[in-house]
Amino acid sequence: MARRKKTSPLEDILDLLSLLPWWVCLVLAAVSYIVLSNLAAPIKPSDIQGQGGAMVGAMMQKAVIHGLATIGQYLAPLMCLIAAAISAWRRKQRRELIAGVSQAESSDALDGMSWREFEILVGESYRQQGYRVAELGGAGPDGGVDLVLIKGNEKFFVQCKQWKAYKVGVTTVRELYGVMAAKGATGGFVVTSGRFTADAVEFAQGRNIELVDGPRLFAMIQRARRTGTSPPQSNPADSLALAQRPEATAIAKAETAAPDCPRCGASMQLRTARQGANAGSNFWGCSTYPKCRGTRAAG
Known part of the structure; x- marks a missing residue:
């Protein structure tokens, strides 16, 4: 999946704030203005205590804090307000994506969206299942993990692959499994708009990793929309038990029986x-x- 371009520290802070609920950003905007406006108040002689060099040092320290607070009392609330708008827009975008896909006739609806839209869609689909979702965009310290799912005391990692022309191979699944082991995650999901290779399916069997292809993701969203309730929780541990059944193995092999194109290598x-x-x-x-x-x- 594509990765974000290098950004400035202010953009990183803004992006981090926008991950919070919009109302939290509004509260932070108010609190930051109150705190920083007090620090930006004019310096009074009574505020400076000390003699000689100590007084000079105290004056310099006060001057630096006053200068930063003078700018920050407007900059910090403004950034929080912008983050609130972005957070609200993302929430609206998630709902529209879910509604658009759920009304489509086939999983081809997943093909036209960007990698970012696909990642948002996957996050929202798991949010509907009761998970708390943190969007990392593959740029965090977790080795390419795009989403972190939290439910109770359990943590799950998700890798999103917006690939239609090519099947997701075993390398991606191994990478996620290694990160899961290193970070102590309960399980993991690899979600793609396309398909998985036979090697990837074989590697996932017997491990706490669930592979979700395009048709399965589409069916999950459709089922939630049709019933008006959240679909049943899909836990990698349950999928592991299911995968050990002979009929489930036969189905997995049938889904991956399609050969690769001799010209371009696509499915x-x-x-x-x-x-x-x-x-x-x-x-x-x-x-x-x-x-x-x-x-x-x-x-």
Whole structure:
């Protein structure tokens, strides 16, 4: 997934504040103004105590604090107000994304969004399941983790991959598993708008990692919207028990049986020829058609 460009310290602070609820930002704006405006009050001679060098040092210290507070009494509340607006806008954006996808007819609705929109959508889908969600954007200290989910005393890591043309491989799953072990996470999720390779599915089996592809994410959102209630919690530990069943293993293998395109390496889809000498017969066609016209014979 794409990563954010290098930003200034002020932008980093603003982005951190915008992760808070909008009303918290408003409270911080009021508190920061009250505190800093008191510190920005004119310096009185009675405020300076000491003799000689001590007095000079105290005066310099007061002057520095006064200067910073004079600027900060306006800058800090302004940043909090901007963060509140961003937080409210993101909340509105999350709701619109969920509503738009839930009203779509297929998981193709996930393809047109940006990586940032996809990450927001995934976070909101887990928020609807009762998790508290922290958005890191892959820029935090947790080795590419995009979301951190909290439920009770348990912590889960999420990696989001907005990839449609290519399957998510085992390297991504191994990376998340290593971060989980290092940080003591209860479990993890790898969520993609596309599919997973057979190696990735095999590696996840027996480990507390759940793989969520595009159709499964779409179904999860649709089910929540249709019933008007949150979908049942999807816990990696439950998925581990399910994956150990023979029928679940067969389903996983069937989902990953699609070959890769011989031309571009993208996943392929089973299609039926509509004309020509092979009309009515099945064949594998590249999922990026018409950009790529790679085909394989269906066995």
